[in-house]
Amino acid sequence: MPAVGSSLPRKDAWDKVNGKAKYIDDYSFAGMLHCATVRSPVAYGRLKGIDTTAAAAMPGVCRIVTAGDIPGVNVNPLVLDDQPFLATGFVRFHGEPVALVAADTYEHACAAAAAVKLDIEPLKPVLSIRESLDPASPRLYKEDNIFSRYVIRHGDLEAGFARSAHVFEREYETPYQEHAYLETQGMIAVPGIEGSMTVYGSMQCPFYVHDAVSAILGCQKNKVRIVQTTTGGGFGGKEDFPSILAGHAALLASLLERPVKLVYKREEDIIASSKRHPGLMKMKVGTDADGKIIAADIQYYVDGGAAATLSPIVLWRGTVHALGPYVCENVLIRSFAMATNKVPCGAYRGFGSPQVIFAGESLIDEIADTLKIDPVEIRRRNGLKIGTKTVTGQLIDQSCGLTETIDKAVAKSDWTRKWQHPSARSGQVRRGIGISTVYYGVGLGAGGKHLDRAGASMLIMKDGTVQCAIGNTEMGQGARTILAQIAADALGVTFDKVFVVETDTAFVPDSGPTVASRTTFMSGNALSAAAKELKPRLIEAAAGLLGAKPEEVDLVEGVAFVKTARETKRVAYADIVKEFYLRRLQPSAFGWYIAPDSTFDKETGQGNAYFTYSYATNVAEVEVDMQTGEVRVLRIVAAHDMGRAINPQQVEGQIEGGTLQGVGYATMEEIRHDAQGRMLNNAFATYILPTTEDAPEIEPIIVEHGYSEGPYGAKGFGEVPLMGIAPAVANAVFNATGRRIRIMPIKPEKLIDC
Numbered sequence: 001m002p003a004v005g006s007s008l009p010r011k012d013a014w015d016k017v018n019g020k021a022k023y024i025d026d027y028s029f030a031g032m033l034h035c036a037t038v039r040s041p042v043a044y045g046r047l048k049g050i051d052t053t054a055a056a057a058m059p060g061v062c063r064i065v066t067a068g069d070i071p072g073v074n075v076n077p078l079v080l081d082d083q084p085f086l087a088t089g090f091v092r093f094h095g096e097p098v099a100l101v102a103a104d105t106y107e108h109a110c111a112a113a114a115a116v117k118l119d120i121e122p123l124k125p126v127l128s129i130r131e132s133l134d135p136a137s138p139r140l141y142k143e144d145n146i147f148s149r150y151v152i153r154h155g156d157l158e159a160g161f162a163r164s165a166h167v168f169e170r171e172y173e174t175p176y177q178e179h180a181y182l183e184t185q186g187m188i189a190v191p192g193i194e195g196s197m198t199v200y201g202s203m204q205c206p207f208y209v210h211d212a213v214s215a216i217l218g219c220q221k222n223k224v225r226i227v228q229t230t231t232g233g234g235f236g237g238k239e240d241f242p243s244i245l246a247g248h249a250a251l252l253a254s255l256l257e258r259p260v261k262l263v264y265k266r267e268e269d270i271i272a273s274s275k276r277h278p279g280l281m282k283m284k285v286g287t288d289a290d291g292k293i294i295a296a297d298i299q300y301y302v303d304g305g306a307a308a309t310l311s312p313i314v315l316w317r318g319t320v321h322a323l324g325p326y327v328c329e330n331v332l333i334r335s336f337a338m339a340t341n342k343v344p345c346g347a348y349r350g351f352g353s354p355q356v357i358f359a360g361e362s363l364i365d366e367i368a369d370t371l372k373i374d375p376v377e378i379r380r381r382n383g384l385k386i387g388t389k390t391v392t393g394q395l396i397d398q399s400c401g402l403t404e405t406i407d408k409a410v411a412k413s414d415w416t417r418k419w420q421h422p423s424a425r426s427g428q429v430r431r432g433i434g435i436s437t438v439y440y441g442v443g444l445g446a447g448g449k450h451l452d453r454a455g456a457s458m459l460i461m462k463d464g465t466v467q468c469a470i471g472n473t474e475m476g477q478g479a480r481t482i483l484a485q486i487a488a489d490a491l492g493v494t495f496d497k498v499f500v501v502e503t504d505t506a507f508v509p510d511s512g513p514t515v516a517s518r519t520t521f522m523s524g525n526a527l528s529a530a531a532k533e534l535k536p537r538l539i540e541a542a543a544g545l546l547g548a549k550p551e552e553v554d555l556v557e558g559v560a561f562v563k564t565a566r567e568t569k570r571v572a573y574a575d576i577v578k579e580f581y582l583r584r585l586q587p588s589a590f591g592w593y594i595a596p597d598s599t600f601d602k603e604t605g606q607g608n609a610y611f612t613y614s615y616a617t618n619v620a621e622v623e624v625d626m627q628t629g630e631v632r633v634l635r636i637v638a639a640h641d642m643g644r645a646i647n648p649q650q651v652e653g654q655i656e657g658g659t660l661q662g663v664g665y666a667t668m669e670e671i672r673h674d675a676q677g678r679m680l681n682n683a684f685a686t687y688i689l690p691t692t693e694d695a696p697e698i699e700p701i702i703v704e705h706g707y708s709e710g711p712y713g714a715k716g717f718g719e720v721p722l723m724g725i726a727p728a729v730a731n732a733v734f735n736a737t738g739r740r741i742r743i744m745p746i747k748p749e750k751l752i753d754c
Contacts, residue, residue: 002557003486003488005644005712007647008485012474023229023232024183024187024201025183027188030259033103033104033258034104034108035109035249035261037100038064038098038113039094039095039096039097039268039271040087040091040093040094040096040098042091042094042122042678044090044091044122046089046121047089047120048121050066050098050118052099054115055113056112059108059111060103060108060109061102061108062103063101063252064099066098067085067086067087069251070216070251073216076244076309078240078310079313080148080308083306083307085244085251092140092307093306093343094343094678095268095271095272095679099116100248102256102260106261125340125341125676127342128303129280129340132145132340140306145338145339146336146338147308147312147339149334150316150605151335152320152606153333153606154604154605155331157331159330161284161295161297164288164295165288166287166288166289166371167284168367168370171283171742172279172283172742173278173279173281174279174281174355175744175745176277176278176345177275177664177669177670178270178276178687179234179235181232181233181237182232182233183231183232184263184264185202185241185264186263187242187261188200188259189252190253191254197223197254198225198226199227201227202229202231202234203226203234203238203242204242205240206471207510207512208239208240208513210224212243213246213250215247216251217250217254224505227504229502232476233476234475234514236349236515237274237346239347239515241272241273241274245262249261249262267683270679271343274346276350277314277348279300279318279355281355281359281360282300285297287367290373291373291381292382293323293328294329295331296333297331298332298333298356299333300315300318300319300334302314302318302335302336302337303345304338304345306341308344311346313448314352315337316445317352317353317445317447318352318353319352320610321353321357324360325383325438325615326384327382343679351516351719353719357727358726361724361731362727362740362742364379365434369421376406376415376419376435379406380403384396384400384402392605392606393606398708399612399613399707399708399715400613401615401705402437405701408703409617409638409701410619412619415433422734425735427626428626431622432733432734432736433621433622433732434620434622434731434733435617435620435728436617436620436731437615438723440614440720441612442613442716443516443518443521443716444516445610445611446598446607446609447609453512454471454522454592455470455509455590456469456470456591457469457507457508458487458491458588458590458591460534460588463577465497465498466487466491466497467501468530469504470501471511471512472503472511472514473502473503474500478650479500480502483500484498486524486527486646487500487527490532491534491538492535493555493558511526517718517720518595518716519718520714520716521714521715521716522595525593525710526592529591531591533591534589535555538555538560539560540583541585545560545575548562548569611709612643612710612715613715614720616638616640616720618636618637618725619636620633620636620728621634621636621696621732622733624733629749629750630748631733631746633696633729633732635697635698635699636663636728638700639701641715642715642716642717643705643706643713644704644706644715646711654717654721656700658718659696661721661722661725662722662725662726663690663695664690668694668745669689671687726744
C-alpha cells in the first residue's frame with residue numbers, strides 16, 4: 001500500500017508519549033549559566049538610566065548586559081528592522097527587554113533582574129487602533145503611526161454602488177489571541193571553536209534565528225549554527241519571536257564564553273511574546289436584489305504593537321483575503337498596520353485572515369438575512385469556481401473545491417432541516433446553526449515570494465534506511481511523518497525505512513519559514529526533487545540484478561520489478577542496496593524547489609497573489625441560554641479541500657485542533673490592558689482557553705481537488721481549520737437569538753446587553 005494517502009502513525013508519537021522526546025528545558029551543558037530578562041514596567045517612556053550596581057553584587061551573578069554591550073547590531077532583522085534586542089533611548093511597551101542577567105542559577109538570575117533599577121520618564125501611551133489613527137496622539141512610527149499599507153483596486157467602485165439595489169455598511173472588531181503553546185519559549189546558546197556559536201531551541205524558523213544571532217554578535221554567518229529541538233507547539237508564535245531569545249542567549253554566551261540557557265515561565269512568555277493582531281474592519285458592500293455582490297469598499301486595520309515585526313506581511317495576506325472567497329468586479333480594499341505601545345504582534349495560525357474572515361462572513365450573513373436569502377444559497381451565488389477571478393484579478397483555473405465543501409458540510413450538518421429564521425426561535429435555551437466559507441492562499445505568495453524556496457537532502461545508508469534533512473520544522477503538526485510518506489513513495493521504498501531529522505541549519509540551506517501552510521508543499525516538493533535524482537541510481541542497480549534495461553524497471557514500496565513481468569521478475573530492496581553500494585553509486589542527493597510564480601502590483605493590488613488556494617466550509621451549531629447569555633458550541637462540521645490528504649488521520653487531527661482554537665477565539669479569548677498599557681491577564685488562570693469541557697462534537701470532511709504542482713496533488717492546509725470558525729459560531733448565535741455580535745469574543749454580557 002502506498003504511504004501517501006494512508007493514515008500511518010506519527011514518527012514522533014511514541015517518544016512524546018513515553019517521555020523520551022527532549023524539549024529545550026531538558027537540555028543542559030557543562031558550565032551552563034542561566035539568563036533572566038529585565039523588562040520595562042511601563043508601556044511608553046524615556047529610558048534615562050539603568051543602575052545595575054546592587055544587582056551585580058548579588059549571589060551567583062556573572063554579568064549584566066545592556067544595549068551598549070552588543071558587539072553587532074541592536075536590531076532583530078526581519079521586515080522593517082525596527083525591533084531592538086534591548087531597549088535604548090525609549091521603552092515602547094510594558095515588558096520590553098532592557099537588560100539581561102547571567103547567573104549560576106535561574107533563581108539567582110531572576111533575583112538580580114528584579115534588583116536592576118530603571119530610570120524611566122513615563123510618557124502617554126497609545127493603546128488602540130483608533131488612538132493610533134488620532135492625529136493628536138504621539139507619533140510612534142514616522143508621521144502617521146502606519147507601519148505598512150496596501151490597496152486592491154479593481155473596476156469602477158462608484159458605478160458599482162450606483163447600480164447596487166442594496167448597500168450594507170458595518171464595522172467589526174477582533175481581539176488579541178494568545179498562542180498558548182504548551183511549551184514556552186526557550187533557547188540555549190553554546191559557544192564553540194573558532195568563535196562559532198550553536199543555538200538550540202524551540203522554534204519554527206531556524207533561518208530567522210540564524211540571521212538574528214549573526215546580527216547581534218556581528219559575526220559571519222558560517223560561524224552560526226541553529227538546531228531545532230523538539231518543539232511543543234508554535235501556531236505562529238515561534239516564527240519571529242524566538243530570534244529575540246536566541247539573540248539574548250547568544251549575546252551572553254559570547255561575552256562570557258559559557259553556555260547560557262534562557263527559558264521563559266508562562267507569565268513572562270505571555271507578556272513578552274507576539275500575539276494575533278487585534279483587527280478593525282470597516283465594510284461597505286453593495287449587492288443586486290438577489291444578493292449578488294456588485295461592489296465592495298473595505299478598510300482593514302490591525303494593531304501591530306510597538307514594532308512592525310511581521311505586521312506588513314500579516315496585513316498583506318489579510319488584504320488579499322478581505323472579501324473572502326467571492327467574486328466582485330468593483331473593489332477597493334485599503335489596509336493599514338498601526339503602531340501602538342503594546343506588545344508587538346506577529347504570526348498566528350491564519351496570519352491576518354481570521355480577522356477579515358470574521359467580518360466578511362458575518363456581513364454576508366447580515367446581507368442574507370436582510371434580503372431573506374438562505375445563508376448557504378448566498379454563498380453559492382457568489383463563491384469562486386473554476387473560471388472565475390479573485391479580487392486581485394487571478395483566474396481560478398484548477399483545484400477549486402469550494403462548492404463541494406459547501407455541499408458536503410451542508411448535507412452532513414442537516415442544514416436544510418435545522419435552519420430557520422431567528423424570529424422562529426423561542427424559549428430560554430435556543431439552538432442555532434451558522435455557516436462560513438473560506439479560501440486561503442497557499443505559501444508565502446507574492447508578498448514573500450523571495451523567501452518561497454526549500455531545500456532537502458536524501459541519503460541512503462548501507463542498510464537501506466533513508467535519512468532526510470529538511471529546511472522546514474516539525475512543531476507538532478506532523479510534518480516529519482507526512483514528509484516521510486512523500487519521500488518513501490517518491491523514492492520507492494517503504495515508510496519504515498525513512499527518517500526525517502530535526503531541522504539543523506548546518507544540514508540544509510535557508511528554506512524560508514515554517515509558516516503559511518507551506519511545509520508539505522515546499523519541503524514535499526524538495527524531497528521529491530531529491531528522490532528524482534536518487535531513484536534512477538537504485539533502478540540502475542536493480543536493473544543489473546534483473547538483467548534488464550533501467551527503463552524497463554520500476555521500484556515501488558521496496559520492490560523492484562520488470563514492468564512487463566511484475567509478478568515474475570522482482571528483486572527485494574535489501575539486495576538492491578547491496579548492489580548499489582558495490583557499484584559505488586552516489587548514495588545521496590539534494591533537492592531544491594522554488595514555488596510557482598506569483599505577482600502583485602503595489603499600485604492596483606492586481607495579480608496572481610498566490611499560486612493556489614485551499615478552501616473550507618464550516619457549519620456550527622450552538623445553544624444559547626437567553627437568561628444568562630451563556631453560549632455552548634455543540635457541533636461543528638468542517639469540510640476542507642486541501643488538494644490531497646497525504647495522511648487522512650493527521651488531516652482530521654488538524655481540523656479538530658484548529659476548530660477548537662477557533663472556538664476559543666470566538667467565545668472567550670482576549671488580552672486585557674489597563675489604562676497605562678500594562679497587560680492584566682498574563683496567566684492561564686486569567687487568560688481563558690477552551691478545555692475538553694468546551695469542545696464541541698467535531699466532524700471533519702476531507703475534500704480532494706488536487707493541485708498539479710503539489711506533491712501528489714497536496715496543497716497547504718494547516719492554518720485553514722481555525723480561520724472560519726469564529727464567524728460560523730457568530731452566525732449560529734445570531735440564528736439562535738436574533739442578536740448580532742460584531743465585536744469578538746462573543747461573551748455572555750454582550751448577548752444580555754445588546
